Amino acid sequence: MTTLTHDQTRTAPDGRPRNGRGPRQIAPRLGGTAWLVWRQHRAAFWTVIAVTLLAVIGMVYLRGQMMDYLSTLKPTQKRPGGLPADFDKYGDIMTDVGSYLNYYPILAGVLLGAPFIAGDLESGTAKLVTSQSVSRLRWLTMKLAMPAALVALSTGVLSAVFTWWWNPVKGFVTQAEWTSGILFDVTGPVPVAYALLTFALGVAVGLLLRRTLVSMVVTLGIVVAMGVVWSRFRVNLGHIMSVSTNKGVGPTARQPELPDMAVQQGQGTYFLTSSGDRLDWMTCLDKIDNDKAHTACLESKHVVGWTKDYLPFEQMDTMQWLGTGIMLTLTAAVVAFIIIWGRKRLL
Structure with missing residues (x-):
């Protein structure tokens, strides 16, 4: 009798557990605030993951095409100081992809950062959550940590794959100089720090303005202005x-x-x-x-x-790490502001 009662409380008539966690569950098994943040923003998270995977597959395919082309060349086909003229099409494709990747920090700030807390403040979700047993600090920390980890992982993967694509032909891609954003900002550690900074700025703007659409517009203006400043400041990181x-x-x-x-x-x-x-x-x-x-x-x-x-x-790596350090320092300052402001004036 005891065994029967125990089984009935754990199993539904169709054989599935009553708690809904079947053996084929795909979503991450999270709990508490982490589950809430994932559940609330799972569409955005899955979109980032899917786009990242598609971009990686595309770059791997394009690199394979380029390497196949290089393997067919003979020494007599090479022109002085570089590759044959028809290699330019591969250089054009590479710089085009680099220019597309340059938009990632903008998207991280405008589409992820700005609405992340502003939407909760505008809809009243933040008030509902923090009125329960969840503290403001815990809620803010999870709201920042989970998307920031995803942004860092996504940009890190994209940067590593693009750098792997570019490495064999560093001296031959003449469509863009290595100090340009097409190469400097999408290789090495720079894109990770850049995207984290724009994401944190978007969250801070949303926390202050409390309106999703307004926060996105203001964040767009800030991120674009920051990009202009960074493009002028970038070369100053090196020693002329x-x-x-x-x-x-x-x-x-x-x-x-x-x-x-x-x-x-x-x-x-x-x-x-x-x-x-x-x-x-x-x-x-x-x-x-x-x-x-x-x-x-x-x-x-x-x-x-x-x-x-x-x-x-030879100074590229040093310049990139120096720029990364500056951006991460600014990101830490913005996050500290979010935590301090949010704990006092969240609602």
Whole structure:
């Protein structure tokens, strides 16, 4: 009798457990606040996972095509300093994908971050949850931790696969310089930190404005402005180096050559004087039509050669980690603000 009663309380007439957890359950087995956050935002979470998997499959396929092409080349087919001209189509595809991946931080801030808490405040869900046994700190922590972990995992995977795709042809993809956002911001650790920062900013805006649509619009403006600032600040993370010549600037003189994959900085090529001073390219420009007069003008200003400023490719890793550290520090500051503000003024 006891056994029968026990079985009836645990098993429904159709043989399934009464708690709904059958052996074929696919969703993660979570409990408490974690289950609530997953259940509430599972559509967004599954969308991120699905898009990430599709992007990874696409990049693996495209890399396979590129490597198959490279394996068919003969040494005689290669042009000086690079690959055959028809390789450009593979470079175009790679830079196009890199430009698409550049939108991930914007989407993380606008579509994930901004509505995440603003929607709960607007609908009253936050008030309902925190009126139960769940503390504000615990609710805020889980609301931040679960999507942040997913964003970090997604961007980390995308960055690793894109970097793996780019590595074999680093010196041949000339469609974009390595300091551009198409390559710098989608390889290494930068995309993870960038996406986490925009997500945290979106959450903070939503916490302050408490309206989903308004928060998304404001977050979009902030993230776009931040992207403009970052694009100008990015090259300042490196140490600019110079290469010069001192054999004159006559018609037969050669300008200095930059190392492979180096990115020229500044206004271009400067004239170098015997005292080490620099003169810009407009010096003696009025005599450029006459080689002798132009050379005589430059000699009168003691010009002995040219000089160029550049960032060497070897600094890319250092610059990326430095930028990542700055972004993670800002993210930590934003998260601290969210926790402090939310504990006091959430409702």
